[in-house]
Amino acid sequence: MPALPAPNVHDGSEMTSFSGLKPLAMILPGLFLAMFIIGYPVADLAYTSLQEVSRFGKLQGFAGFANFAEVFSDPLFWSSLYRTAIWTVCVVAGTLLLSLPIAIMLNEDFYGRGLARVIIMLPWAISLTMTAVVWRWTLNGRSGLLNATLMDVGIIAEPIEWLAEAQLAFTVEILVGILVSIPFTTTIFLGGLSSMPQESYEASMVDGATRWDQFIHITLPLMKPFINIAIVLNVIYVFNSLPIIWVMTEGGPANGTDILVTYLYKLAFRFGQLGKAAAISLIMFGVLLAFTILYVMLVSRGDRQPEEVEEG
Template identity: 55%
Template sequence: MTAERPVLPYLMIAPSLLLALAIVVWPIVELSEIASHSVNRFGQLRDFVGLANFEALWNDPNFIASLWRTLVWTVCVVGGALLTAIPVSLVLNEDFYGRGLARVLVMLPWAVSLTMTAIVWRWALSGESGMLNSALMGLGIIGTNIQWLADASTAFPMQIFIAIIVTVPFTVTILLGGLSAIPDDLYEAAALEGAGRWTMFRTITLPLLKPFLNIAMILNTIYVFNSFPIIWATTQGGPANSTDILVTYLYKMGFRLGKLGEASAVSLVMFAILLVFTLIYVRLSMRREA
């Protein structure tokens, strides 16, 4: 009986492990093979080239620019979504008249297709007849139309703004789950001790909400880092590749230029970045809890 006990847990996780190997490991092996060969436009492997595809990426200024832009994109969207979602979730966790309707309105952007949301924003940001220009001119803030998506100095910040809006509902959902798990007795005891709202938030809410913040940060980072529709539906990485992030750069490299070897190399670089981030963040989180 004792000899069989260590084997049982492995048998129970074996189906999930095999599924993970099929979904994750097998594509990585295939990508590694493609990235180490020269590939024609029909996906047929030719000569073994080793790290030549990675060297070509390193020597491509558009790849380096897309890499840094992806890091800025991810940090700004994930950070902005968390900073926005925390106060929103605190408000929605309160008991007030119309809370159900308010929650529905906050969650609504999450229910709409991300591509459709990006297309609507592209119309709203049109430099000639866009809703944003019309509203700003009506308020007397601007005197002439602004070409929001024709210049990277305005296009990329607006794309970050759109991404924050569509990321907030998912983040609020996670944080509301964490807030509902905090016992009311803790707040009642703190109130009896004379603690104010800010003190209760800093000493009770935030520490107990930290595991949910960690989950939201990791999931949003993976999701935002690979997010394709917003950039592509609004500018397709333009003008002049100035709003490209790694995922749109990969798409252009693979499907427009037909450089499947270099596109596979980009996929492996993206996977490595996310893997390193996740491992480091989980390790730091576990060290703090210990």
């Protein structure tokens, strides 16, 4: 009787290996497309930053790191970087501090809640440039609505030039930046609050917990993923935000309200220094990439520590 062929013991492992590669094969086209869409502009930017570029965008030869050296030796770059940090931190922090209580109030069941949500979200549908134009008119030192209102009420005796002095203008722009960022952040928080388990709140009420106890021990811990998302997205959005400062003051007076993106815009389209502008763009990309990676690592480490303590 002829011997039967030995069974192939590798069939199962090969099938498992193939099935494990199948999801990867399905996402590869989209991954390559995303890498091309993101990677090509960054690579082209890096190449341009190493070239001597005419004001019309023509490459005139390899310049090495000369553009970066000029940027780092420019005092306007460092002052713009400092103001960018203040701008980003203040706008993001102010937005988070205001958006969370607004979202909590809008999450409550009350008459007219739908209308209130529409009113809060409506500014999000308006162009940021148009919003900045309206605020520039409102803050006009001679015929602005804000001065007229304050004088009618009797709070001020004479008009205030809100955008004529750098420190006051920058403070006003930060407040406007907070106001225009609230709708987006509130939407993120409303999504998180709508997914909260009501059983936890009901159980805490039975145990005699106050609203503040519920907020500290239930709402904040459960909202942590949504707060992290809001922080990362807002930092990226605010760090690169041009319209508010550019429309209201164009970085003035005397470059006193310039942040990196307005400084970059002036170099590229007003002074024609495209090589330096490309170098600053690459620096901004590196700063945001480093922040995102560092923040994600810190958040991941913070999430792992409680689990490790419980396991110990």
